[in-house]
Every structure is written in C-alpha cells, then in structure tokens.
Amino acid sequence: xxxxxxxxxxxxxxxxxxxxxxxxxxRAALEMCAEAIAAREKDVRAFTVLDLDAARRAAEKKxxxxxxxxxxxxxxxxxxxxxxxxxxxxxxxxxxxxxRADATAVVMVRHAGGVGIGKTVTTEFASMVPPATxxxxxxxxxxxxxxxxxxxxxxxxxxxxxxxxxTAGSVIRPAAFCGVAGFKPSYRLIPLVGVKxxxxxxxxxxxxxxxxxxVAFAAGAVTGRDLRVDGKTPxxxxxxxxxxxxxNEASPAMRNAVETAARAAExxxxxxxxxxxPPMLEQAYAAQFVIQDYETARSLAFEYxxxxxxxxxxxxxxxxxxxxxxxxxxxxxxxxxxxxRRVLADAMxxxxxxxxxxxxxxAPEGFAxxxxxxxxRLWTLMGAPCVNVPGMSDGELPLGIQIVGRFGRDRAALExxxxxxxxxxxxxxx
Amino acid sequence: xxxxxxxxxxxxxxxxxxxxxxxxxxRAALEMCAEAIAAREKDVRAFTVLDLDAARRAAEKKxxxxxxxxxxxxxxxxxxxxxxxxxxxxxxxxxxxxxRADATAVVMVRHAGGVGIGKTVTTEFASMVPPATxxxxxxxxxxxxxxxxxxxxxxxxxxxxxxxxxTAGSVIRPAAFCGVAGFKPSYRLIPLVGVKxxxxxxxxxxxxxxxxxxVAFAAGAVTGRDLRVDGKTPxxxxxxxxxxxxxNEASPAMRNAVETAARAAExxxxxxxxxxxPPMLEQAYAAQFVIQDYETARSLAFEYxxxxxxxxxxxxxxxxxxxxxxxxxxxxxxxxxxxxRRVLADAMxxxxxxxxxxxxxxAPEGFAxxxxxxxxRLWTLMGAPCVNVPGMSDGELPLGIQIVGRFGRDRAALExxxxxxxxxxxxxxx
Numbered sequence: 001x002x003x004x005x006x007x008x009x010x011x012x013x014x015x016x017x018x019x020x021x022x023x024x025x026x027r028a029a030l031e032m033c034a035e036a037i038a039a040r041e042k043d044v045r046a047f048t049v050l051d052l053d054a055a056r057r058a059a060e061k062k063x064x065x066x067x068x069x070x071x072x073x074x075x076x077x078x079x080x081x082x083x084x085x086x087x088x089x090x091x092x093x094x095x096x097x098x099x100r101a102d103a104t105a106v107v108m109v110r111h112a113g114g115v116g117i118g119k120t121v122t123t124e125f126a127s128m129v130p131p132a133t134x135x136x137x138x139x140x141x142x143x144x145x146x147x148x149x150x151x152x153x154x155x156x157x158x159x160x161x162x163x164x165x166x167t168a169g170s171v172i173r174p175a176a177f178c179g180v181a182g183f184k185p186s187y188r189l190i191p192l193v194g195v196k197x198x199x200x201x202x203x204x205x206x207x208x209x210x211x212x213x214x215v216a217f218a219a220g221a222v223t224g225r226d227l228r229v230d231g232k233t234p235x236x237x238x239x240x241x242x243x244x245x246x247x248n249e250a251s252p253a254m255r256n257a258v259e260t261a262a263r264a265a266e267x268x269x270x271x272x273x274x275x276x277x278p279p280m281l282e283q284a285y286a287a288q289f290v291i292q293d294y295e296t297a298r299s300l301a302f303e304y305x306x307x308x309x310x311x312x313x314x315x316x317x318x319x320x321x322x323x324x325x326x327x328x329x330x331x332x333x334x335x336x337x338x339x340x341r342r343v344l345a346d347a348m349x350x351x352x353x354x355x356x357x358x359x360x361x362x363a364p365e366g367f368a369x370x371x372x373x374x375x376x377r378l379w380t381l382m383g384a385p386c387v388n389v390p391g392m393s394d395g396e397l398p399l400g401i402q403i404v405g406r407f408g409r410d411r412a413a414l415e416x417x418x419x420x421x422x423x424x425x426x427x428x429x430x
Numbered sequence: 431x432x433x434x435x436x437x438x439x440x441x442x443x444x445x446x447x448x449x450x451x452x453x454x455x456x457r458a459a460l461e462m463c464a465e466a467i468a469a470r471e472k473d474v475r476a477f478t479v480l481d482l483d484a485a486r487r488a489a490e491k492k493x494x495x496x497x498x499x500x501x502x503x504x505x506x507x508x509x510x511x512x513x514x515x516x517x518x519x520x521x522x523x524x525x526x527x528x529x530r531a532d533a534t535a536v537v538m539v540r541h542a543g544g545v546g547i548g549k550t551v552t553t554e555f556a557s558m559v560p561p562a563t564x565x566x567x568x569x570x571x572x573x574x575x576x577x578x579x580x581x582x583x584x585x586x587x588x589x590x591x592x593x594x595x596x597t598a599g600s601v602i603r604p605a606a607f608c609g610v611a612g613f614k615p616s617y618r619l620i621p622l623v624g625v626k627x628x629x630x631x632x633x634x635x636x637x638x639x640x641x642x643x644x645v646a647f648a649a650g651a652v653t654g655r656d657l658r659v660d661g662k663t664p665x666x667x668x669x670x671x672x673x674x675x676x677x678n679e680a681s682p683a684m685r686n687a688v689e690t691a692a693r694a695a696e697x698x699x700x701x702x703x704x705x706x707x708p709p710m711l712e713q714a715y716a717a718q719f720v721i722q723d724y725e726t727a728r729s730l731a732f733e734y735x736x737x738x739x740x741x742x743x744x745x746x747x748x749x750x751x752x753x754x755x756x757x758x759x760x761x762x763x764x765x766x767x768x769x770x771r772r773v774l775a776d777a778m779x780x781x782x783x784x785x786x787x788x789x790x791x792x793a794p795e796g797f798a799x800x801x802x803x804x805x806x807r808l809w810t811l812m813g814a815p816c817v818n819v820p821g822m823s824d825g826e827l828p829l830g831i832q833i834v835g836r837f838g839r840d841r842a843a844l845e846x847x848x849x850x851x852x853x854x855x856x857x858x859x860x
C-alpha cells in the first residue's frame with residue numbers, strides 16, 4: 001500500500017530546474033508554499049514564525065536565479081539563530097529572543113540563493129518533550145521530533161527545503177514518520193555555528209526535502225560539495241542488511257519494510273549481505289546515552305540554574321540525571337565511542353552502506369512522545385551519514401528505512417539511498 | 431637572568447589552600463586582585479569590563495569555601511558569553527551585546543566555586559588584529575593574542591585564574607610572552623558552548639594561572655578531572671626534544687632556552703631524546719591555515735556580509751582570503767589533519783611529551799602584531815594538550831617553552847610541564 005501523502009510535496013530539484021529553464025519564477029515557487037501554508041498550517045502547526053512578505057521581497061531579487069538554490073524557499077528549525085526572525089529554541093525562557101547574527105548555515109543558504117521564509121517548531125531545546133506540531137499524514141499522530149516542524153512542513157508541501165538537527169534521532173526519525181527524505185550528513189559536514197548547542201559531540205545539522213534527489217540537491221547546493229545524485233543512475237551498491245541488537249524492537253511492519261527493501265534492491269542489481277555488528281557496538285550504543293545526557297546537562301546548565309521553573313519537568317529530570325553522570329563515566333563513554341568508530345569502519349570495509357530501520361515503526365498515535373530514536377543513536381555517535389528513504393507505508397502511515405554510509409562518504413550514502421528508493425518505488429506494499 | 435616579573439602573581443593554589451586553612455577569606459583574595467587592578471589596569475588595559483562590587487557580594491556567599499575553587503576570582507576572555515557582563519567579542523559590531531545565557535565554562539567555574547570578576551580583552555573576534563592591552567613586563571611590548579587580557583591580568587597579579595581560547599596559538603603564545611602558565615587542554619576537554627565560534631575544528635578553551643600547579647589546579651577544579659599535580663613529585667618523563675621544521679625561525683635566545691630546559695630536565699632525571707617529526711606533519715602544519723581560514727570566514731560570514739565597515743581591514747582581508755578556499759582544498763586539509771593525528775600518535779608512542787618552543791622568541795616590541803603562532807598551529811590542529819612553562823627569560827622579557835602531550839593525556843602533559851618547570855627553576859639564565 002502506498003503512503004497516503006497528505007499533500008503534494010514540493011520537489012526542490014524540479015522547482016529549481018523549472019526556474020533554471022525559465023518556466024517558473026522564485027516568486028511563483030514561493031506562492032506554491034504560501035498556498036500550502038494557507039491550507040494546512042492551522043492544523044499542522046509547523047512554523048513558529050513566518051514572514052511571507054519579506055520572502056516575497058527577497059524572491060524578487062534579480063541575482064537569485066543564477067545561484068544553486070535559485071531563490072527557493074527554505075525553513076529552519078528554531079534552534080538556528082536568525083537575525084531576521086525571533087529564535088526561541090522551543091523554550092519560554094527565550095521568548096522574544098532576537099539573535100544578533102544568523103547561524104552560519106543560514107548564511108550559507110542565503111549565499112546559495114535560498115530564501116528564508118520562517119522558523120519551524122522544535123521540541124523544547126531539541127529534547128524529547130513533544131511539541132504542538134501534528135503529523136500531516138494523520139493529525140492524531142506525532143510528526144516525531146525534535147525537528148518536528150521542518151519535517152511536517154516538507155510533508156505538507158509547505159516548503160521544498162528545510163533544516164533540522166540530530167543529536168539522537170531528530171532528523172531521521174521525524175523524516176520517517178512524515179514520509180520525507182531526511183539527510184543527516186557526516187558529523188560536521190554542515191557547520192553548527194550559531195545553532196543552540198545540545199550535545200557537542202553529537203549535534204549534527206541535517207536537511208529535509210521531498211525525495212532523495214531533492215535532499216542531495218539541497219545539501220550539495222548549500223555546502224558546495226558534489227552531492228547531487230540526479231545525474232546518471234547510481235551504481236548498484238553492496239548493501240549490508242544490519243538488524244542490530246534492537247531488531248526485535250521494530251514493529252513487524254517495519255521489519256517487513258526493511259526486508260522488502262532489501263529484496264527490491266537485490267532484484268534491481270544490488271548485492272545484499274547480512275551484517276552482524278561486532279558486539280562492541282552495543283557498548284557504543286549505550287555510550288551514546290551517557291554522552292548525550294552529560295553534555296546536554298552542561299549545555300543547558302545556565303537555563304537550568306536560572307530558569308528551572310520554565311523548563312518542562314521531563315526535561316528537568318533528564319538534565320538532573322545528566323548532571324549526576326561522573327566525569328569518569330563520561331570519559332569512558334568517549335573512549336568507547338572512539339573505539340566504536342574504528343570497529344564500525346572495519347565492519348563496513350567491504351560494504352558501501354548499511355540498510356536498517358529509521359525508527360521502530362510508523363509515527364505513534366497521540367502526543368505523549370515524539371517516538372523512540374533507538375534506531376538512530378548509534379549512527380549519530382559514529383558520525384556516519386544517514387539517509388531516511390521515504391516511499392513505504394504500513395497502509396496508514398509512512399514507514400522509513402535508513403541507509404547508513406561510511407563516515408565522510410556522504411555521496412555514496414545518497415547514491416545508495418536513491419538506488420533503494422527507486423528499487424522500492426514499484427514495490428511499496430509491505 | 432630571571433624574568434623580571436612586573437608584579438607578584440597570585441598563586442591560585444596557594445590562595446585556595448589559605449582559604450581552606452581558614453587563613454584567608456574569598457573576600458580577602460578578591461581585595462588582592464582589586465589592589466593590583468587599581469595599581470596596574472590603567473597601563474595594562476587587561477579588562478573590557480569589571481564588576482568588583484558584584485564580585486565582593488558573590489565572595490561573601492557562605493558555600494564557596496567548600497567548593498574546589500573556594501571563591502577565587504576568575505576572569506574570562508570576552509568571547510565567552512556572560513549574562514552578567516556585556517560581551518563584545520572585541521568588535522564594535524557587538525557594542526552593548528548582553529547574551530541571554532552564560533557560556534558553559536562560565537557556569538562550570540561558578541559551580542566549582544569561582545567568582546567571575548570581569549571580562550578580559552580579546553583581539554577582534556579572536557583574530558590577529560592587535561588590541562589595546564600592554565605586556566605587564568614592558569608596556570612597550572605586545573602581550574600576545576588573542577587571549578591578550580587574560581594573560582596580562584595573570585602576569586600583573588590582577589587575578590589568579592583566567593580563561594582564554596586557542597585557534598592557532600592564542601593560549602600558549604600570549605602565556606609565553608607574559609611569563610605565565612598557560613594550558614591548552616586536549617581538544618574539547620573544556621566545553622566551548624556559548625563561546626563565539628571562530629574555527630570549529632580548532633577552537634579550544636584554555637586556562638591561565640601563575641605556575642603549572644596553579645593552572646592544573648584550576649583546570650582540575652573546573653572540569654572535575656584528576657588534573658592536579660601538586661601532590662607527589664611527578665615521575666621523570668621521557669621527553670622528545672622536537673625542533674620541527676620551524677626551528678630556525680626561533681630566536682637564538684629561544685633555541686637556547688629550549689636546549690637549556692632539555693639539559694636541566696635531563697640533569698633532574700628525565701630521559702631526553704631528539705625526535706624528528708615525520709615530514710607528513712609539515713603538510714599538517716600547512717593544512718592548519720586552510721582549515722582556520724576556511725572556517726573563520728564561514729563563522730563570521732554574517733558579520734562580514736552585514737557589517738563589513740565595522741571589521742578591521744586586516745581581518746576583512748583574512749576573511750576574503752578564507753572565502754576563496756575551495757571545498758576540495760578544505761576537505762583535503764581535513765583529510766591531512768586526520769592522517770596527521772595518527773602519524774603524530776605513532777611518532778609519540780615512545781615518549782611522554784614533546785619539548786619545543788612556545789613562540790619564536792620573547793614578546794615583540796610595539797603593537798603592530800600580536801606575534802606569530804607558528805609554533806602552536808600544528809599542535810592545535812592535532813588536538814594535543816599543550817602547556818606553556820614559564821620561568822625563563824632573555825634577560826628582558828619572559829621566554830616560554832612548550833610541553834606538548836599526547837591527545838587525551840592531559841595529566842601527563844601537566845606533570846611533565848611541572849617536572850621541567852622545577853628542573854629549570856634553579857637554572858633560568860639562558
């Protein structure tokens with residue numbers, strides 16, 4: 001069964017080609033966003049702030065169509081500092097906060113010819129506290145977090161490119177839940193200067209778009225790297241089907257989706273092998289919690305000390321737990337992480353990419369949680385490029401499968417993701 | 431000839447012990463700072479802002495004497511965000527900037543029982559543009575940069591502990607020029623959350639104090655790590671005397687100081703061997719420039735785009751040069767850096783530390799430059815812990831020698847620095 005898309009998503013690549021060909025103006029692309037926003041934002045609640053009029057003025061600038069993003073509208077998770085929009089980090093502590101400078105990624109988007117149209121909802125300080133945003137595929141379900149608004153805005157066709165961040169699973173998981181392409185590049189491929197810190201060894205900027213070619217196009221345009229995969233058909237990859245020790249935590253539908261994708265990729269010419277990860281990587285998985293909790297408690301120490309009453313009790317509890325982690329446990333976790341990176345590099349030496357779930361299943365019903373990032377934590381810690389491949393469904397909601405590449409081989413990860421996306425395109429019932 | 435100390439420096443460790451023993455109060459320690467500030471600040475110009483009255487109130491708090499720093503005054507380079515002090519990053523663009531939160535290191539100092547007394551002069555965005563601060567040993571000389579005010583404040587006895595940052599050589603070089611102990615820990619030992627970004631692969635928080643035991647005490651207190659070296663006498667280290675390809679750029683006095691320190695350490699029982707670095711590390715040295723320039727231009731892209739007329743022309747030129755670096759050259763430099771770390775780890779496998787100059791010589795006369803960080807760039811890129819060992823002189827001004835440890839072995843670096851400091855203590859004429 002195909003994912004029932006709540007709206008027609010906007011393909012960044014198609015829009016950019018339309019502008020390049022003179023068939024479309026940046027302003028016209030913006031009006032497509034404005035229409036979707038008018039139709040859906042009241043229900044979806046993807047944005048914290050929008051300035052379509054300012055975006056209209058920016059979209060009229062003459063030089064945009066010669067730049068890689070060609071004047072396309074872009075939205076930023078509200079933990080990216082912006083001088084032109086209030087920036088609240090999902091917290092009442094920062095009500096009315098207006099940074100003096102843009103985050104570097106925001107400037108890079110502008111240099112690439114992108115037009116910022118607004119800020120998207122983040123969970124409180126990019127934590128696990130659920131926000132007000134709804135899943136465009138079913139308003140009774142979470143869109144995932146913490147990059148909730150960015151994913152929902154893509155899924156609802158409100159914007160062709162949006163930025164988020166991942167510390168545990170905040171790019172890949174919501175992308176899976178919302179049925180969009182999500183790309184968490186190798187650690188630090190995209191600068192985090194001017195993005196509110198959560199966990200400095202983990203925080204990674206990521207990009208959302210409709211499909212794999214779109215997210216690769218946007219990431220390539222913004223970073224100036226050769227990441228576009230819309231040229232020649234990617235070579236058939238050698239895929240390591242990796243169930244990990246968490247496999248039984250995945251829903252039957254998700255396990256089926258991964259197996260189906262593997263078979264489809266194989267049928268399309270890919271070599272697919274089973275890979276059992278070295279047991280040491282289970283320790284690395286456990287180390288991710290220690291590093292995240294220790295660092296988050298330090299990153300938000302000022303807010304905790306001075307404004308505790310304005311922090312959600314669930315986040316307060318997490319911070320208190322993080323403050324109790326000893327420096328020895330933290331340093332040990334860092335050591336495990338470094339060893340884990342070497343172990344993973346060796347384990348992946350004979351494969352191009354890993355195929356594994358993006359999340360335990362489809363987006364949970366209700367708003368008690370933003371879902372579980374268990375299928376993302378290890379890869380974030382390893383700094384590996386991760387791609388959520390959209391296009392499958394449990395019959396009701398999207399199911400995302402994940403391609404994990406080798407550190408620094410982002411292009412290969414995107415190529416393999418495209419290969420798998422195409423392989424499953426004719427075969428999305430699971 | 432012994433360094434002529436412009437003022438008696440305040441030993442953080444002795445002050446802390448005095449407070450612990452009930453011989454001194456935090457308030458009394460603060461008044462020692464206030465006296466030195468009253469006597470010297472007009473000439474030295476170490477601070478951008480001071481609030482001694484607020485510090486006096488904080489120093490009276492009852493719980494301080496039970497905490498590791500025991501109420502000692504601490505100063506922060508003005509690129510650390512502070513909610514209680516204006517934070518200007520050395521730039522008129524940020525006149526009147528008052529961050530909403532403290533940098534994490536500032537909170538950690540407070541949690542450790544330190545009392546912030548003010549912000550110290552930084553060069554403009556921690557660049558090479560000379561600031562107004564003078565060298566307390568001779569007001570006609572630069573104190574070095576970019577942590578100019580923090581080093582000068584320690585040298586002039588104005589404060590027992592101060593924080594800085596190093597991207598090329600901004601901790602070790604000014605520490606050498608000012609004759610103070612400087613500790614640039616392993617990359618990320620001290621969090622940089624809330625510190626203005628310059629170059630994200632290089633920026634490292636560092637600590638200044640009077641002597642090696644003081645800087646180790648302060649770094650241990652703030653990070654909660656076992657870094658104090660004032661207990662038992664450190665074991666005699668195996669020292670690699672490393673002249674590097676830049677050796678002939680060092681002044682005769684500096685080369686003599688390093689050789690003298692090596693002989694003194696040997697006489698005190700250390701094993702000293704000559705180490706010629708693998709030639710590949712010359713490429714790594716060259717890569718440091720590429721990474722720093724590329725990243726700095728992106729970190730300050732907003733300021734450059736919107737406020738170019740308020741940026742010093744020399745910094746503008748550096749930013750423009752950084753903007754021209756291609757992504758391929760940058761990625762290649764990152765690859766060289768990764769390989770360099772492995773090569774250096776292998777080269778150091780049989781040694782505890784490297785001994786090498788901290789700077790080309792003593793502080794240059796005049797204020798045209800803040801001196802050259804050539805003897806620091808490689809180690810910063812390698813993420814290695816570096817310590818400036820004070821106590822030598824060219825007869826007029828201090829000469830600093832540098833101990834470089836293995837990544838993550840910060841305590842061993844501090845122990846070796848203490849060993850060398852003690853070895854040369856009776857033997858400081860060069």
